[in-house]
Amino acid sequence: MAFQEILNQVGTLGRFQILQLAFLIICNILSSTHVSLENFTAAVPEHRCWVRILDNGTLSDNGTGLLSQEDLLRISIPLDSNLRPEKCRRFVHPQWQLLHLNSTFWNLSEAETEPCVDGWVYDRSSFVSTIVTKWDLVCEFQSLTSICKFILTLGILLGNTLCGHLTDRFGRRLIMIICVLNLAIADTCAAFAPTFLLYSVLRFLAGISIPVILTNSTVLRQVLLGGLAYFVRNWQMLQLALSIPVFFLLPFTRCLAESARWLISTNKPQEALKELWRAARINGMKNYRDKLTVEVVRATMKEELEVAKKRASLRDLLHAPALCKRICLLASVRFVINLLTYGLILHLQNLGSNTFLLQILFGAQSIPANCITLIVLNHLGRRISQFLFMSFMGTFILATALVPQEMQTLRLVLSTLGGGLLYATTTCSVTHAQELVPTVIRATALGIIGIAGSLGSSLAPLLMILAVYSAPLPWIIYGAFSVLGGFIVLLLPETRKQPLPDSIQDVENERKGSRQAKQEDTVLKVTQF
Numbered sequence: 001m002a003f004q005e006i007l008n009q010v011g012t013l014g015r016f017q018i019l020q021l022a023f024l025i026i027c028n029i030l031s032s033t034h035v036s037l038e039n040f041t042a043a044v045p046e047h048r049c050w051v052r053i054l055d056n057g058t059l060s061d062n063g064t065g066l067l068s069q070e071d072l073l074r075i076s077i078p079l080d081s082n083l084r085p086e087k088c089r090r091f092v093h094p095q096w097q098l099l100h101l102n103s104t105f106w107n108l109s110e111a112e113t114e115p116c117v118d119g120w121v122y123d124r125s126s127f128v129s130t131i132v133t134k135w136d137l138v139c140e141f142q143s144l145t146s147i148c149k150f151i152l153t154l155g156i157l158l159g160n161t162l163c164g165h166l167t168d169r170f171g172r173r174l175i176m177i178i179c180v181l182n183l184a185i186a187d188t189c190a191a192f193a194p195t196f197l198l199y200s201v202l203r204f205l206a207g208i209s210i211p212v213i214l215t216n217s218t219v220l221r222q223v224l225l226g227g228l229a230y231f232v233r234n235w236q237m238l239q240l241a242l243s244i245p246v247f248f249l250l251p252f253t254r255c256l257a258e259s260a261r262w263l264i265s266t267n268k269p270q271e272a273l274k275e276l277w278r279a280a281r282i283n284g285m286k287n288y289r290d291k292l293t294v295e296v297v298r299a300t301m302k303e304e305l306e307v308a309k310k311r312a313s314l315r316d317l318l319h320a321p322a323l324c325k326r327i328c329l330l331a332s333v334r335f336v337i338n339l340l341t342y343g344l345i346l347h348l349q350n351l352g353s354n355t356f357l358l359q360i361l362f363g364a365q366s367i368p369a370n371c372i373t374l375i376v377l378n379h380l381g382r383r384i385s386q387f388l389f390m391s392f393m394g395t396f397i398l399a400t401a402l403v404p405q406e407m408q409t410l411r412l413v414l415s416t417l418g419g420g421l422l423y424a425t426t427t428c429s430v431t432h433a434q435e436l437v438p439t440v441i442r443a444t445a446l447g448i449i450g451i452a453g454s455l456g457s458s459l460a461p462l463l464m465i466l467a468v469y470s471a472p473l474p475w476i477i478y479g480a481f482s483v484l485g486g487f488i489v490l491l492l493p494e495t496r497k498q499p500l501p502d503s504i505q506d507v508e509n510e511r512k513g514s515r516q517a518k519q520e521d522t523v524l525k526v527t528q529f
Contacts, residue, residue: 017283040127077089135196149342191235
């Protein structure tokens with residue numbers, strides 16, 4: 001009896017499956033918010049150097065006590081090239097003569113300046129507190145925020161790498177419980193971290209758990225995070241508001257079922273039978289104890305193990321040049337997509353002044369974007385659809401990078417459109433990859449593609465360090481990679497209305513058949529002329 005037939009005996013979509021799915025969706029929504037949490041907890045508010053004449057709270061230091069805050073700022077902080085107060089330098093001594101100069105000549109002063117040796121003053125109108133204000137991660141230390149995000153993505157990379165091995169060895173349920181507990185503890189403790197180093201270590205540990213919990217069904221996380229962050233402006237309170245609820249998931253993990261298929265494949269038929277009986281009981285199936293016996297489970301186990309023995313290995317992949325080429329192209333595309341995904345969702349503050357609105361818009365458009373994508377995929381095919389989505393997304397990102405900061409509405413529109421196309425591109429990529437890879441080696445191939453994607457995720461925050469030298473440079477790189485990824489997609493075959501490969505040999509024969517067809521076509525053309 002095939003395993004699918006056993007599932008039919010316990011009920012394919014009943015109360016049991018709905019309860020399991022509801023729990024996993026809640027886990028996904030809560031854990032997903034922890035990926036882009038630093039859009040708010042690590043937001044960089046407007047800042048300037050602390051100066052005694054402005055910020056010591058007395059009036060005696062300004063001589064007369066009659067000067068306005070604007071005048072005191074003028075004589076204490078030099079102007080940058082855009083005639084705005086410098087964020088990272090101050091005058092060594094107050095420049096009283098600037099009170100009598102026209103604003104056009106402010107930046108022409110050759111007065112001696114120095115770094116912010118006494119700290120910074122932050123604008124707390126949008127963010128009451130962030131890790132930036134707590135540990136002064138600005139000016140020469142501003143790259144530490146990108147490094148912190150990089151450390152998070154390293155944890156996600158490690159989690160992706162270990163996830164398959166650990167779940168295959170210890171079971172889905174146990175690893176899920178451990179990861180939920182680890183995420184709750186790590187990110188709750190991060191809210192009380194006394195040093196930036198310890199905070200980064202805790203975020204790394206949280207990152208390990210996130211990919212194990214996540215699935216492809218999460219679409220509400222951006223809306224939840226954006227709305228909550230709008231009302232909770234203190235980074236520690238926001239961190240706790242998203243971390244403490246994860247603890248409340250732990251009691252419900254007792255109801256989480258272990259995979260019966262995994263129990264069968266690991267020679268635990270009695271435990272598999274108990275899980276199947278529980279599912280059948282919750283689904284209201286009758287006479288399930290008579291239909292599902294140890295003998296039936298053992299027969300199924302035998303078939304599953306025989307199938308497992310015939311699975312293709314990595315060695316088989318290396319001896320299939322056409323399939324290797326296909327997987328390398330898919331891995332390159334996934335690298336680009338993840339690079340863009342984490343480049344956008346981790347750095348929303350760089351795209352517009354209203355980070356809260358951007359976060360909500362990014363989440364709200366996910367469902368309509370995916371619906372439109374399915375329609376386009378069915379009409380234009382996988383390859384052309386993905387090429388168009390990636391090309392337009394790259395164009396919007398490049399346009400956003402070149403639009404001046406003053407044009408906030410236009411930047412918001414372009415960023416939102418780019419985010420919508422990102423969802424569309426991801427859906428296309430996942431669909432295309434599933435259809436291009438043979439069933440017998442799909443798990444191995446998708447693992448390779450997933451690792452390439454994780455490398456792109458890790459590189460994304462590091463590219464933002466380049467913003468120190470030129471603010472638009474990281475976004476130009478993101479946009480260029482997106483356009484390049486679109487052309488890489490054109491090297492892949494179309495799968496719409498085409499027979500899908502079931503074996504490695506099917507892919508190799510497809511290449512040989514394509515080569516033979518091209519030769520015949522060439523002969524016909526030559527004969528014609």
